[in-house]
Amino acid sequence: MTAATTPDVTFERCDHLLRAGNTNCAGCGMSIGLQWLHEALDGRKPVLCIPACCGIVTAGAFPTSAYGVPTIATTFASSAAVASGVATVRALNREDQPTICWAGDGGTYDIGLATISAAAERNEDILYICYDNEIYGNTGGQRSSATPQGVKTSTTTAGKAEPKKDIMAILAAHRVPYAATLSVAHREDFLRKLRTALDTSGFRFLTLLSPCPTGWKSEAADSVELIRLAVACGLFPLYEVFDGRRYRINAEPDGTPLEAYLSKQRRYRSETLDLPALTRQIEQNWKYLRAMAATFPATD
Ligand SMILES: Cc1ncc(C[n+]2csc(CCOP(=O)(O)OP(=O)(O)O)c2C)c(N)n1
Numbered sequence: 001m002t003a004a005t006t007p008d009v010t011f012e013r014c015d016h017l018l019r020a021g022n023t024n025c026a027g028c029g030m031s032i033g034l035q036w037l038h039e040a041l042d043g044r045k046p047v048l049c050i051p052a053c054c055g056i057v058t059a060g061a062f063p064t065s066a067y068g069v070p071t072i073a074t075t076f077a078s079s080a081a082v083a084s085g086v087a088t089v090r091a092l093n094r095e096d097q098p099t100i101c102w103a104g105d106g107g108t109y110d111i112g113l114a115t116i117s118a119a120a121e122r123n124e125d126i127l128y129i130c131y132d133n134e135i136y137g138n139t140g141g142q143r144s145s146a147t148p149q150g151v152k153t154s155t156t157t158a159g160k161a162e163p164k165k166d167i168m169a170i171l172a173a174h175r176v177p178y179a180a181t182l183s184v185a186h187r188e189d190f191l192r193k194l195r196t197a198l199d200t201s202g203f204r205f206l207t208l209l210s211p212c213p214t215g216w217k218s219e220a221a222d223s224v225e226l227i228r229l230a231v232a233c234g235l236f237p238l239y240e241v242f243d244g245r246r247y248r249i250n251a252e253p254d255g256t257p258l259e260a261y262l263s264k265q266r267r268y269r270s271e272t273l274d275l276p277a278l279t280r281q282i283e284q285n286w287k288y289l290r291a292m293a294a295t296f297p298a299t300d
């Protein structure tokens with residue numbers, strides 16, 4: 001057992017959330033997200049609840065772990081339900097430490113949605129973070145309901161027909177205290193939202209568009225730049241929703257063409273990619289977001 005992988009759950013402060021020796025691919029958005037989560041935690045020691053996904057594989061084989069905090073590997077569908085129990089026990093024990101779900105889009109948009117909905121409706125004291133790589137990465141890159149229209153996956157070889165599910169709208173409809181989108185190319189915004197979420201009680205939902213060079217057929221070195229482009233061209237809006245009703249937009253598109261983002265990923269070289277339709281979808285999303293932010297603004 002090396003120092004990098006020896007489980008150490010005895011210290012009171014968290015020295016490393018994700019240690020060296022983890023199995024994440026080069027350029028994985030999860031690695032950045034977990035490092036920044038560690039920074040925002042500022043020594044607080046969460047319990048992590050992680051369903052079947054790359055995020056739990058990266059821990060390594062029991063009894064070693066790349067995670068420096070207590071981590072529960074849950075079944076694919078149940079991370080929010082398990083976290084509900086953990087948060088309740090921690091509250092009964094008067095432990096003032098966060099309970100965090102860290103899950104892929106498969107465990108969030110698809111199979112875990114029922115337990116997320118139940119925990120959100122009960123307003124459990126959980127921070128739920130979805131790293132959305134828009135596929136089932138761990139099992140070979142199958143499509144999920146987070147996969148965008150036109151993307152080639154191992155189960156949509158000509159390109160996916162259906163558009164991406166609007167998970168933020170679903171969580172907003174539960175009127176959760178806080179929901180926000182995160183970009184690994186916008187560090188200060190990312191950290192601020194993590195801190196806001198950590199300082200808020202009740203069910204909080206964060207989602208990051210998480211570059212996955214393996215599934216996106218992109219270069220590892222382009223990962224951060226890809227997310228910068230996704231925000232700049234308007235495909236991935238950065239915004240916050242308070243109590244499911246009040247909206248705040250954090251960055252406006254700057255006119256960067258959508259092709260700048262798509263052309264760096266071979267997953268978008270498909271028969272079904274309809275650029276004008278995708279552009280219209282992005283415009284519609286922005287119309288809706290701007291209307292919500294203007295009508296129901298979040299004031300400090
Ligand atoms: C009920 C059930 N069905 C299927 C699986 C196999 N499985 C494990 S991880 C996974 C994909 C996870 O995808 P996602 O949540 O998007 O995370 P990623 O792998 O992309 O990190 C699947 C299908 C499982 N563990 N349990």
Ligand code: SF4
Nearest residue numbers: 024025028054137212
């Ligand atoms: S397959 Fe994708 S999400 Fe999974 S570890 Fe590799 S880069 Fe990260």
